[in-house]
Amino acid sequence: MELSTILQYAFAGIKIGSIYAMVALGFNIIYNTTGIINLAQGEFVMLGGMFTVTLAKLMPLGLAFPIAVLAVAIVGCLFERAAIWPARRSSVITLIMITIGGSFLLKGAAMQVWGKNSFPLRPFSSEKPINILGAWVQPQVFWIIGVLAVVMILLTLFFRFTLTGKAMRACAANRAAATLSGISVDRMVLLSFALSAGIGAIAGIVITPVTLVDYGCGSMYALKGFAAAVLGGLGVSAGAVVGGLTIGLMECFGAALPFQGASSYKDGFALLILFVFLCAKPSGILGRAAISELKKF
Amino acid sequence: MGKKNLFGLASLVVVLLVVPHLLGNPYYLGVLVWCGIYGLVCMGLSLFMGYCGQISLGHAGFCALGAYISGILTTRFGFSPWPALGVAMLASLLVAFVVGLPTLRLKGHYLAMATLGFGMIIFVAAGGDPFGLTGGPSGFWGIPKLSVFGVVLDSEVKWYYFVWAVVLVCLVALLNIVHSRVGRALRSIHGGEPAAKAMGVHTARYKTQTFLLSAALGSLAGSFYAHYVGFVNPHPFGLNFSIHLLTMVVVGGMTNLWGAIAGTALLTILTRYFRVFMDWGVFFDGFILVIIMLVFPEGLFVGAARRLGGFVSRKRSTGVPGQASRQAAGGG
Amino acid sequence: MDNILRVESLRKNFGGVVALDGLTFEVQKGAIKSIIGPNGAGKTTLFNIISGMYRPSSGGVWFLGESITGSPPYVTAKRGISRTFQNLQLFANMTVRENVMVGRHCRTKTGFLRSALRLPGAAKEEKRTAAEAMDILRFVGLEESAQRGASTLPFGKQRVVEMARALATDPKLLLLDEPASGLNLRETEEIGRLIQKIRDTGKTIIVVEHDMSLVMAISEEVLVLDHGRRIAEGPPRSIQKHPEVLRVYLGEEIPHAQSPES
Numbered sequence: 060m061e062l063s064t065i066l067q068y069a070f071a072g073i074k075i076g077s078i079y080a081m082v083a084l085g086f087n088i089i090y091n092t093t094g095i096i097n098l099a100q101g102e103f104v105m106l107g108g109m110f111t112v113t114l115a116k117l118m119p120l121g122l123a124f125p126i127a128v129l130a131v132a133i134v135g136c137l138f139e140r141a142a143i144w145p146a147r148r149s150s151v152i153t154l155i156m157i158t159i160g161g162s163f164l165l166k167g168a169a170m171q172v173w174g175k176n177s178f179p180l181r182p183f184s185s186e187k188p189i190n191i192l193g194a195w196v197q198p199q200v201f202w203i204i205g206v207l208a209v210v211m212i213l214l215t216l217f218f219r220f221t222l223t224g225k226a227m228r229a230c231a232a233n234r235a236a237a238t239l240s241g242i243s244v245d246r247m248v249l250l251s252f253a254l255s256a257g258i259g260a261i262a263g264i265v266i267t268p269v270t271l272v273d274y275g276c277g278s279m280y281a282l283k284g285f286a287a288a289v290l291g292g293l294g295v296s297a298g299a300v301v302g303g304l305t306i307g308l309m310e311c312f313g314a315a316l317p318f319q320g321a322s323s324y325k326d327g328f329a330l331l332i333l334f335v336f337l338c339a340k341p342s343g344i345l346g347r348a349a350i351s352e353l354k355k356f
Numbered sequence: 357m358g359k360k361n362l363f364g365l366a367s368l369v370v371v372l373l374v375v376p377h378l379l380g381n382p383y384y385l386g387v388l389v390w391c392g393i394y395g396l397v398c399m400g401l402s403l404f405m406g407y408c409g410q411i412s413l414g415h416a417g418f419c420a421l422g423a424y425i426s427g428i429l430t431t432r433f434g435f436s437p438w439p440a441l442g443v444a445m446l447a448s449l450l451v452a453f454v455v456g457l458p459t460l461r462l463k464g465h466y467l468a469m470a471t472l473g474f475g476m477i478i479f480v481a482a483g484g485d486p487f488g489l490t491g492g493p494s495g496f497w498g499i500p501k502l503s504v505f506g507v508v509l510d511s512e513v514k515w516y517y518f519v520w521a522v523v524l525v526c527l528v529a530l531l532n533i534v535h536s537r538v539g540r541a542l543r544s545i546h547g548g549e550p551a552a553k554a555m556g557v558h559t560a561r562y563k564t565q566t567f568l569l570s571a572a573l574g575s576l577a578g579s580f581y582a583h584y585v586g587f588v589n590p591h592p593f594g595l596n597f598s599i600h601l602l603t604m605v606v607v608g609g610m611t612n613l614w615g616a617i618a619g620t621a622l623l624t625i626l627t628r629y630f631r632v633f634m635d636w637g638v639f640f641d642g643f644i645l646v647i648i649m650l651v652f653p654e655g656l657f658v659g660a661a662r663r664l665g666g667f668v669s670r671k672r673s674t675g676v677p678g679q680a681s682r683q684a685a686g687g688g
Numbered sequence: 689m690d691n692i693l694r695v696e697s698l699r700k701n702f703g704g705v706v707a708l709d710g711l712t713f714e715v716q717k718g719a720i721k722s723i724i725g726p727n728g729a730g731k732t733t734l735f736n737i738i739s740g741m742y743r744p745s746s747g748g749v750w751f752l753g754e755s756i757t758g759s760p761p762y763v764t765a766k767r768g769i770s771r772t773f774q775n776l777q778l779f780a781n782m783t784v785r786e787n788v789m790v791g792r793h794c795r796t797k798t799g800f801l802r803s804a805l806r807l808p809g810a811a812k813e814e815k816r817t818a819a820e821a822m823d824i825l826r827f828v829g830l831e832e833s834a835q836r837g838a839s840t841l842p843f844g845k846q847r848v849v850e851m852a853r854a855l856a857t858d859p860k861l862l863l864l865d866e867p868a869s870g871l872n873l874r875e876t877e878e879i880g881r882l883i884q885k886i887r888d889t890g891k892t893i894i895v896v897e898h899d900m901s902l903v904m905a906i907s908e909e910v911l912v913l914d915h916g917r918r919i920a921e922g923p924p925r926s927i928q929k930h931p932e933v934l935r936v937y938l939g940e941e942i943p944h945a946q947s948p949e950s
């Protein structure tokens with residue numbers, strides 16, 4: 060393979076990998092405060108895209124973006140209050156079914172509202188590809204990478220330096236102790252849903268200009284985002300980014316493998332990686348086995 | 357297996373014999389054929405989820421394996437339907453074994469995601485067509501009719517009697533299992549894995565065996581599907597179907613085989629006969645799952661009876677005992 | 689030799705935490721041996737290793753002269769080791785009798801196929817299992833609660849059901865993890881009598897317990913653990929005066945009739 064071809068694939072991998080990373084971050088935030096894997100995470104991505112597509116018809120993109128993120132965050136809160144909170148004492152299996160149910164509910168509702176078509180969104184800046192060492196890269200890719208970087212930085216600042224962020228980390232470390240020290244765990248859980256819904260929405264908004272959005276696209280994002288989260292070690296935010304980029308790159312280079320129909324199996328590669336990792340090393344590349352043993356499932 | 361079950365079986369047989377005479381249109385009978393085909397999968401899933409306390413979000417994958425292998429072997433390799441069905445089932449068992457061996461060590465979310473991933477892999481594999489076998493996204497036609505003891509199943513009525521005979525046989529066998537040492541062992545896993553282990557239950561083996569059994573039933577249903585419809589394509593075997601299966605099991609009450617059958621019949625009749633869902637299928641599956649889990653975790657029938665009458669003693673809880681999967685070994 | 693269990697240089701780490709630190713002891717056949725020690729001393733971890741729930745980091749366990757180090761629980765159960773849990777672990781989805789019947793699991797053998805076809809042998813075995821479960825419930829005095837849901841019983845009775853379930857496996861060695869915790873004075877005395885009654889049927893029993901009056905009343909020997917190490921071992925009277933034990937319990941007299949954790 061030539062350098063330019065390799066770069067071409069690498070950029071494609073980083074582009075989609077950044078999205079998986081953001082989905083994985085969303086998984087981690089909720090997982091850390093509640094121990095729940097929110098299977099409706101992918102629908103937040105889809106809703107982010109859908110809301111923006113609709114809003115962008117009425118207002119400039121710069122305005123539609125934050126409003127859409129806010130709207131999805133509110134959906135996240137409603138979902139938590141209506142479906143998760145009442146079941147907070149239920150078994151893991153029950154919670155899994157509730158979140159997968161929530162995922163289908165949102166997906167089905169989106170189908171009723173927007174129909175079954177795919178929708179485009181105009182790129183944030185020019186559509187003219189940029190040539191980098193012979194590879195042609197859409198400017199939107201840089202938007203995606205930039206947004207991921209900003210999200211990561213803001214999250215780090217939030218968790219490190221704000222009182223609320225520290226309180227959320229305290230919940231993650233030890234719920235009982237957090238409650239005793241006066242932290243309202245309920246509020247933190249609600250906040251974690253808002254936060255991860257918002258991040259999911261951001262991912263959906265930045266990716267829509269390159270991939271379109273339809274009502275059913277959430278499941279794949281969720282599955283691959285989860286693969287990324289597991290790969291990086293569930294609950295570890297740096298792991299989410301590493302895992303997301305790894306999955307994205309493997310998927311894009313896998314599609315280039317020299318056998319017939321390789322590209323139609325590109326989704327299969329990510330799933331196989333997920334599968335192998337789940338079975339062989341569920342603690343991921345960065346997570347420690349001991350940690351995952353201690354965490355309740 | 358107890359008087360209640362014998363009475364239930366007798367009533368079911370009577371209903372099954374009477375119903376065809378009440379329905380004029382063969383289309384309506386076709387709806388009941390679907391109930392039977394789905395019922396096969398859902399019974400297995402009920403055993404795996406309700407009794408064993410595990411979760412699978414990928415059982416559509418086993419149906420796909422059954423349907424595709426039956427279809428491919430009969431149309432492209434000249435197999436007759438029954439040997440093809442047998443090969444399909446063996447292959448599904450093999451796949452279930454390979455998938456289940458590492459997967460069933462996983463708990464809760466990991467198991468859910470691994471099975472979800474498995475289902476998607478099968479779906480993606482069926483949609484691609486590198487060897488010219490699966491027909492890609494549009495699938496392929498011309499799967500021959502199934503015949504039983506020389507009778508070709510070429511009408512809804514014949515399919516109806518055939519499928520429900522198979523369902524009955526499987527139901528009796530599963531009821532026997534459930535009301536035995538094995539069934540108790542399975543429920544003990546659901547009730548609390550550490551304690552089950554301490555009592556000498558080989559939990560890993562039981563989980564695998566139950567998974568295999570449910571995979572075999574899924575494959576069987578898939579093969580029937582292929583021969584009944586005559587063509588297969590990937591579309592019906594996606595995530596939506598896996599979740600639809602889950603919904604059917606849960607609606608009727610997953611801790612009860614009868615619940616699985618009742619839930620399957622209820623949803624299938626609603627969707628196919630009254631066509632109430634149409635495009636709302638995805639939405640309603642999600643809605644039902646959430647509502648059932650929040651309000652009637654024991655299923656609609658038990659739950660509603662309990663709410664309405666209150667005559668079912670609240671104390672005789674046979675329902676979904678939570679916490680089970682959260683408890684660490686031994687505890688301390 | 690008349691020891692039924694021998695534990696040698698047993699170590700267990702959880703990440704950085706050393707739960708057991710080179711523990712060695714023996715248990716005589718037919719004895720009631722108590723293990724005491726402050727919270728986090730490693731008592732439950734010890735039970736988890738003996739019963740095969742955890743693998744030790746190093747060291748070994750011998751049962752009736754044979755090594756069972758690292759054997760999975762379904763093997764140890766069959767060999768004759770059974771246990772109860774510190775935090776009750778009854779099967780809430782079953783009746784009391786069914787709970788006890790699960791205990792018979794390792795002594796019966798009907799599998800999927802034989803039960804699916806309901807072969808005569810399977811039906812007969814099922815009947816026998818039910819009868820045996822009733823016998824055990826009679827032995828512990830719970831026969832009239834047999835058909836009740838296990839989780840509907842009062843807490844004290846649930847502890848007894850757990851013991852009945854453990855007994856149903858026909859153990860030679862019974863591990864009881866804090867059988868009296870959460871029980872009132874009268875219930876504690878009853879449990880003490882039941883434990884002695886079980887021992888009198890020829891079984892060996894190890895009891896982990898914080899309730900000193902119970903420990904003093906029933907045990908032939910006491911082993912004191914702290915930080916995963918043995919700090920004293922001997923008959924109850926001598927343990928009560930052991931300086932090292934007094935130091936571990938904060939220099940106080942060993943509390944009587946109530947658990948130190950309250």
Ligand SMILES: Nc1ncnc2c1ncn2[C@@H]1O[C@H](COP(=O)(O)OP(=O)(O)OP(=O)(O)O)[C@@H](O)[C@H]1O
Pocket residue numbers: 353684687688702705706707725726727728729730731732733734774
């Ligand atoms: N599964 C586990 N993972 C990590 N650490 C554990 C685990 N089980 C026990 N420990 C640790 O090992 C040490 C010993 O615990 P153990 O439960 O054996 O104590 P114990 O003597 O039974 O205490 P208690 O009287 O409170 O029951 C403790 O520090 C505990 O935190």
Ligand SMILES: [Mg+2]
Pocket residue numbers: 687688731732733774
């Ligand atoms: Mg303990």
